[in-house]
Amino acid sequence: MSLLSLAIWTPIFLGFFLLVINTKISNTVTYLLGNLFGLISFFITLYLYFLFDKSVQGFQFQEFAPWINYYSINYHVGMDGISLPLILLTSLISWLVIFISSNSVKKSLAFYIASFLILSGLMIGVFLSLDAILYYIFWEAMLIPMFLLIGIWGGPNRVYATIKFFLYTVLGSLFMLIAFIYLYTQTGSFSVIDYYDKTLTLTHQVLIFLAFFMAFAVKIPMWPVHTWLPDAHVEAPTGGSVILAAIMLKLGGYSFIRFALPIAPDAAIYLKPFLVTLSLIAIVYIALVAIVQTDMKKLIAYSSISHMGFVTLGLFMLNPLGFEGGYIQMISHGFISAALFFAIGVLYDRMHTRDISAYGGVINKMPIFGAFFVLFAMANSGLPGTSGFVGEFMVILGAMQENFWIALFASLTLIFGATYSLWLVKRIIFGVVKDEQNNALFDLNAKEFFVMALLAILTLLIGVYPAIISDITNQSSAVIMDLIQQSKLP
Amino acid sequence: MTNIFSVALPEIIILISAMSVLLLGVYFNNKNSTSLFGITQLTLLLSAYFTAQLPMDSKLLAFGGMFISDSLSIYLKLLSYFSLSLVLIYSKDFLFQKKLLTGEFFSLTLFALLGINLIISSFNLLTVYMGIELLSLSLYTLVAIDRKNKEASEAALKYFILGAVASGFLLYGFSMVYGLTGTLAIDEISQQLMDAQASSFVFSFALVFITVGIAFKFGAAPFQLWVPDVYQGSSTPITMFIGSVPKFASMAMLIRLLYQSMDYYVIDWQSMLLIMAIISMLLGNITAIAQVKIKRLLAYSAISHVGFIFLGLATGAVTGIASALFYVSAYMLMTLASFGIIIILSNQKKNEIIEINDLAGLAKEKPWMAFLLLITFLSLAGIPPTIGFYAKFSVIQSVIQFGWVWPAVIAIISALIGMYYYLKIIKIAYFDDPNSDKKFVKQQNFEFTITLSINVMAIILIGLFPEFLLDITTLTSILIF
Numbered sequence: 001m002s003l004l005s006l007a008i009w010t011p012i013f014l015g016f017f018l019l020v021i022n023t024k025i026s027n028t029v030t031y032l033l034g035n036l037f038g039l040i041s042f043f044i045t046l047y048l049y050f051l052f053d054k055s056v057q058g059f060q061f062q063e064f065a066p067w068i069n070y071y072s073i074n075y076h077v078g079m080d081g082i083s084l085p086l087i088l089l090t091s092l093i094s095w096l097v098i099f100i101s102s103n104s105v106k107k108s109l110a111f112y113i114a115s116f117l118i119l120s121g122l123m124i125g126v127f128l129s130l131d132a133i134l135y136y137i138f139w140e141a142m143l144i145p146m147f148l149l150i151g152i153w154g155g156p157n158r159v160y161a162t163i164k165f166f167l168y169t170v171l172g173s174l175f176m177l178i179a180f181i182y183l184y185t186q187t188g189s190f191s192v193i194d195y196y197d198k199t200l201t202l203t204h205q206v207l208i209f210l211a212f213f214m215a216f217a218v219k220i221p222m223w224p225v226h227t228w229l230p231d232a233h234v235e236a237p238t239g240g241s242v243i244l245a246a247i248m249l250k251l252g253g254y255s256f257i258r259f260a261l262p263i264a265p266d267a268a269i270y271l272k273p274f275l276v277t278l279s280l281i282a283i284v285y286i287a288l289v290a291i292v293q294t295d296m297k298k299l300i301a302y303s304s305i306s307h308m309g310f311v312t313l314g315l316f317m318l319n320p321l322g323f324e325g326g327y328i329q330m331i332s333h334g335f336i337s338a339a340l341f342f343a344i345g346v347l348y349d350r351m352h353t354r355d356i357s358a359y360g361g362v363i364n365k366m367p368i369f370g371a372f373f374v375l376f377a378m379a380n381s382g383l384p385g386t387s388g389f390v391g392e393f394m395v396i397l398g399a400m401q402e403n404f405w406i407a408l409f410a411s412l413t414l415i416f417g418a419t420y421s422l423w424l425v426k427r428i429i430f431g432v433v434k435d436e437q438n439n440a441l442f443d444l445n446a447k448e449f450f451v452m453a454l455l456a457i458l459t460l461l462i463g464v465y466p467a468i469i470s471d472i473t474n475q476s477s478a479v480i481m482d483l484i485q486q487s488k489l490p
Numbered sequence: 491m492t493n494i495f496s497v498a499l500p501e502i503i504i505l506i507s508a509m510s511v512l513l514l515g516v517y518f519n520n521k522n523s524t525s526l527f528g529i530t531q532l533t534l535l536l537s538a539y540f541t542a543q544l545p546m547d548s549k550l551l552a553f554g555g556m557f558i559s560d561s562l563s564i565y566l567k568l569l570s571y572f573s574l575s576l577v578l579i580y581s582k583d584f585l586f587q588k589k590l591l592t593g594e595f596f597s598l599t600l601f602a603l604l605g606i607n608l609i610i611s612s613f614n615l616l617t618v619y620m621g622i623e624l625l626s627l628s629l630y631t632l633v634a635i636d637r638k639n640k641e642a643s644e645a646a647l648k649y650f651i652l653g654a655v656a657s658g659f660l661l662y663g664f665s666m667v668y669g670l671t672g673t674l675a676i677d678e679i680s681q682q683l684m685d686a687q688a689s690s691f692v693f694s695f696a697l698v699f700i701t702v703g704i705a706f707k708f709g710a711a712p713f714q715l716w717v718p719d720v721y722q723g724s725s726t727p728i729t730m731f732i733g734s735v736p737k738f739a740s741m742a743m744l745i746r747l748l749y750q751s752m753d754y755y756v757i758d759w760q761s762m763l764l765i766m767a768i769i770s771m772l773l774g775n776i777t778a779i780a781q782v783k784i785k786r787l788l789a790y791s792a793i794s795h796v797g798f799i800f801l802g803l804a805t806g807a808v809t810g811i812a813s814a815l816f817y818v819s820a821y822m823l824m825t826l827a828s829f830g831i832i833i834i835l836s837n838q839k840k841n842e843i844i845e846i847n848d849l850a851g852l853a854k855e856k857p858w859m860a861f862l863l864l865i866t867f868l869s870l871a872g873i874p875p876t877i878g879f880y881a882k883f884s885v886i887q888s889v890i891q892f893g894w895v896w897p898a899v900i901a902i903i904s905a906l907i908g909m910y911y912y913l914k915i916i917k918i919a920y921f922d923d924p925n926s927d928k929k930f931v932k933q934q935n936f937e938f939t940i941t942l943s944i945n946v947m948a949i950i951l952i953g954l955f956p957e958f959l960l961d962i963t964t965l966t967s968i969l970i971f
Contacts, residue, residue: 070960071887137874144868147913151921159921163913170873170909174902177883181890181898 002063003048004077007087008125011041011094015117022110031102034113038095041120045091052084057475059130059193067134073190076131081476082257082327083127085469086250089334090127093246094120096451097239100342104238104349105153112153115145116239123247127254132180132190136173139251143169146240146248153237161228161235168228172215179211183263195263196483199490202266209267212260213275219252222312223282226305233301234354238345241297245304245337253311253330257323261315262483268318275316280409282309287416291423296347296354299424300340303380306413307333313410314395317402320481325394327477328469332379332387332462339376339455343369346448347428350441356424361433365441370429372444372452379459381421382414387462497544497552497559500537500567501607507533508600515593523591527582530596531575538571547969551613555675558613561969562745565815565962566610566738573734573822574603579941580830581727588725590635598635599731602628606735610742615664615674618743622660622707625739626653629732633724645723652716656706663699666692667751676751683754697755700747701762708740710796711770721789726836729785730829733792734822737799741818744803745811745970756806763804764897770797771904778911784832784846787911788825791870794908795821801901802885805892811967813884816959820869820881823949827866830942831859834935846915851924860919862946869949871912872905876953884960 014037022030053060059078067075079087098113105112122145125138143166150162184190187198200208218225229249233241261268268275283306290302307329314326346369347362348354363370379386382393392414399407444452462469495502511526518525541564544550550559578599585591605625612618630653634646668674670693671682683693706713721729748759774794781787799821802814835852836842843849853860869878882905889898952959 068955068957068960070957070964137879140874140879144864144873147916148920151917159917163910163917166913167906167910171906174906175899178886178890178895178898178902181883181887182895184887185891 002061003044003051004061004063004079004128007041007044007048007091008077008121008128010044010121011037011091011117011124012121014040015114015121018110018114018117022114025110027102027109030110030113034098034101034110034117035095037117038091038098038120041117042091042095045087045124048079049084049088052079052081052472054081054471055475057479062130067131071133071184071190072188073133074131075134076191077125077128077134078130079128080479081473082254082480084472085331086127086247086254087124089250089331090120090123090247093242093334093338096338096342096454097242100345100447100451101239102447104345108152112149112237112239115149116243119145119149119243123251126251130192132183132192132195135192136177136180139173140170142248146244149240150232150236153240154235156235157231158235161231164228165232168218168225172218172225175211176215179208182208192258195259198263199488200264202270202489205264205267205488206270209260209264209271212255212264216252216255216260217278219255220249220308220312221252221305222278222309223286223305224278226282226286229305230298230301233304233341234295234297238341238348241301241341241345242338245300245341246334249304249308250330250334253308253315253326256312256315257327257480261318262480264488265318265484266487266489268316268484272316272318276313276406279309279313279316280406282306283313283410283413284416287413287420290420291416293420294356296344296356296424296428297341298354299356299420300337300344303417303420304333304337306417307337307380310392310395310410310413313406314391314398317395317398318484319398319401320477321401322395322398323477323481324470324473325391325396325398327391327473328387328462328466329391329395331469332391332459335455335458335462336376336379336386336388339372339452339459340380342448342451342455343373343376346444356427359428360431361429362441363429364433366443368449369444369452372456373429374425375456376459377421377425379463381418385460385463387459387466389463390466494552497550498557498611499540501604501611503533503537503540504600504604504607508597508604511600512593512597515597518593523582523586526593526596527578527591530578530600533600534571534575538568541567541571546965555677556614556617557608557611559611561966562742563611565966566742567607569819569822570603570606570610570735570738573738573826574599574731576826576830576941576945577727577731577734579938580730580826580833583935583938584727584833584836585725588636590725595632595635598628598632602632602731603735606739609739612743612746613676615667615676615679615747618746619657619661619664621739622657622743625736626657629653629736632728632731633720635728636725639723639725641723642725645720648723649716649720652706656703656713659699659706660703663696663703666696666699670696676746679751680753683752693755694758697752697758698762700752701759704740704744704747705766705800707743708737708796708800709793710766710800711773711793712766714770714773714793717793718786718789721785721792722783726785726829726833726842729788730826730833733788733825733829737796737818737821741799741814748803749806749811749970760804760806763800764894767797767800767804768897768900770794770800771901772797772907775904775908775911778908779914781911782845782847784843784849784915787846787915788828791908791911792825794904795870797904798882798885798901801897802888804897805888805894807888807892808967808971809888809891809964811970812960812964813888815963815967816884816956817881819959819963820877820952823945823952824866824869824878827862827942827945827949828870830938830945831863831866834938834942835859846918847922848925849915849919850922852919855924858943862942863919864916865946865949867912867915869953871909873909874953875950877949877956879953880956880960 062078065075122142129135147166287306293299311326311329314322379388382388544559546561605621608621630650636642709717774790778790799814802810832843869876872878872882886898
């Protein structure tokens with residue numbers, strides 16, 4: 001059995017295994033087994049990290065097996081520097097979600113943990129597939145556990161949110177399927193690598209790009225197709241929000257890098273003004289929307305959209321600096337948003353409200369938590385020394401190479417980001433204790449401390465030494481940049 | 491000319507069995523339904539065995555060229571036996587409790603099957619019509635078999651009147667074709683039209699009448715009005731039967747009449763099929779959203795699926811037929827599974843699942859049934875990795891290959907609309923709390939549960955490894971011509 005398949009299928013099979021045996025075992029055993037399975041899956045990806053050869057361009061650990069010869073669909077997986085950090089992120093965050101689950105989940109714990117295991121396997125599958133249909137199947141199948149997670153363990157308006165989430169995502173991905181089928185009729189293959197060499201006229205490229213755009217823009221999400229995200233975040237359980245923000249949004253960014261940009265580079269150049277405008281609207285307008293939110297989760301959800309605007313801006317600058325910046329921003333946002341949603345989960349478990357006005361002076365009762373929260377809020381607003389700064393700075397530099405005004409608009413977010421983050425901190429952490437209930441708060445327990453500390457270390461590590469990511473991605477992003485900068489017009 | 495006996499042996503077996511089951515039912519005084527069930531299943535098995543003996547790659551004619559055995563007939567007949575066998579397993583207990591598991595029921599299903607086989611194997615317009623009448627008359631009676639039920643009688647009457655009108659359309663079309671070409675044999679009609687080399691005004695009328703008749707029997711919009719009423723009015727097992735097996739006959743009828751006899755007019759019937767496909771997909775899916783009764787919802791869902799089958803067939807190409815054959819096979823598995831779940835949960839009279847809200851809380855009380863329902867409805871919605879995904883995929887692929895991108899886009903939008911109500915059912919089963927006044931039936935029937943589970947697992951497994959079915963359907967459709 002090869003390693004990449006192991007990374008994909010281990011969590012899926014272990015998840016189903018947990019579902020099958022769950023009636024025979026107690027909740028404690030379920031929890032311990034779930035953690036064990038999550039760790040196994042994490043260590044497999046960590047092992048891949050140590051085996052990965054950073055100096056090689058192109059895909060490593062490739063596996064190829066014919067699957068459906070009728071449509072020349074193959075089981076083809078491979079890993080490059082673009083996918084490696086993302087699968088590490090996926091397996092780590094998935095394990096942390098399982099690790100923290102016993103705090104907040106009261107009903108059918110086994111089903112909850114199994115859903116996350118299966119989900120993480122499917123997401124790793126998306127990052128590793130090199131066959132369009134294999135990729136598409138992982139992409140769609142991933143919705144099923146998330147649909148159930150929000151629907152079963154979510155808040156009061158969960159049914160609306162989960163159906164909206166499902167339909168929005170499917171709408172986009174169906175257009176992507178049409179694009180894949182069209183490319184298949186042109187090249188006779190579903191292999192992504194074959195698509196890279198295919199010359200296409202500008203009209204076709206633009207249509208294909210827009211079809212991909214429908215799918216990925218919804219997932220990222222870009223303005224104006226972002227409206228499912230605040231709903232899904234608010235209604236999802238803590239674990240669901242964490243996975244949504246930390247990983248699912250990255251699938252969109254990753255897919256732009258893997259599919260839309262290299263397959264239709266001329267269309268990307270042609271549509272650049274449009275794409276950059278949408279990204280800037282997301283950065284500035286959504287940041288303003290975030291300021292006025294009264295619900296903590298909604299605020300962080302809008303801040304996620306604004307930060308993902310940076311990712312798309314960086315990618316659509318189509319220059320190496322912006323590309324690299326956008327990529328680092330994805331990884332960094334994965335840690336920071338996960339930490340913030342964990343933090344909100346910590347507060348919610350204690351107070352059962354997400355209303356900002358119900359809090360105040362939390363630091364008096366929870367000093368350690370307060371320290372972490374301030375750190376992550378700072379990182380969220382792009383404080384130098386944290387990972388949030390690196391990505392945004394590089395994207396702004398990349399934009400500056402392109403056009404002064406784009407850079408100016410983009411950098412506005414440093415002000416707005418600081419505004420909503422710091423104001424949130426002021427209202428929740430500092431100030432006077434407004435509500436009697438706040439006196440009942442108690443500080444982080446060991447599990448919560450571990451999760452917070454781990455994410456804090458990673459955030460700072462990438463902040464001071466971003467080469468830990470860029471070393472891995474260098475060669476692969478050079479390949480992708482080459483593909484993007486070559487014209488593919490016939 | 492080949493030996494009539496060997497070509498038509500399955501039909502002869504079915505006919506003998508249909509009559510003997512009727513007699514045996516009277517002899518047993520309807521007390522020993524298990525043996526009748528056994529005889530019927532044995533009949534299906536024997537017919538399947540003898541059908542499988544026929545060669546796929548050659549066309550055998552019998553009865554003076556009125557009856558044909560080719561790849562299409564063998565494939566569709568085997569599917570019919572298989573699905574009828576499942577229908578009988580699923581409906582056994584339900585009908586037994588309603589005291590409907592009598593000799594007449596088995597005899598009528600076998601006669602309906604004989605009609606289906608006749609249509610599938612017909613190579614002459616007369617045989618087509620004979621098959622249609624045999625099938626339809628059996629179905630009308632089956633719908634009304636629960637004679638104390640007013641709704642069922644009403645549905646039967648509606649079905650009978652509208653079905654008779656459709657048969658009339660077909661017959662009128664046939665008569666015009668006969669008037670123009672002087673023959674009723676399908677290959678000769680094709681030859682005559684080819685030789686004439688000119689489109690005739692009268693012939694376009696004939697084409698319209700025949701296409702309308704086919705669309706009516708298929709249940710495609712805008713000739714779908716009988717579908718929801720019949721689905722809702724009949725007992726659930728009868729609905730399951732009407733919803734699955736006769737589709738194969740309609741499919742064969744369409745291929746024989748349009749592809750094999752009127753292939754010269756392909757441009758004309760293509761556009762008709764395309765328009766009906768689009769109307770069916772959109773109308774079926776949009777109307778289904780508003781339904782609260784589960785059988786009515788499945789009826790509208792059936793209309794939209796027929797739209798997809800029509801879309802594949804509208805291409806007029808071999809790949810289109812292959813994709814439609816794949817779709818109809820996948821649809822058979824899904825539709826049997828969905829009705830099977832409804833029946834298994836409502837075996838007692840007072841606890842029948844009628845409205846979709848009756849499924850509330852299923853996941854808490856019967857997690858395995860809820861899981862089967864999840865898979866089945868996701869497959870109907872076309873989410874991978876289920877067979878429903880490849881069904882839609884193959885149709886859309888053949889349509890895009892043909893150069894029609896916009897019908898593919900419409901198909902995809904309608905599929906998206908359809909997902910909403912499938913998700914709504916999953917939502918009710920998984921997220922809602924159980925109704926206090928409805929209890930799910932404790933299931934004792936082990937073979938039913940096992941068969942249903944295998945059926946649903948097939949939906950996933952063929953979804954993961956669809957290659958053999960794709961190969962079979964492609965081979966079948968290549969060998970037709």
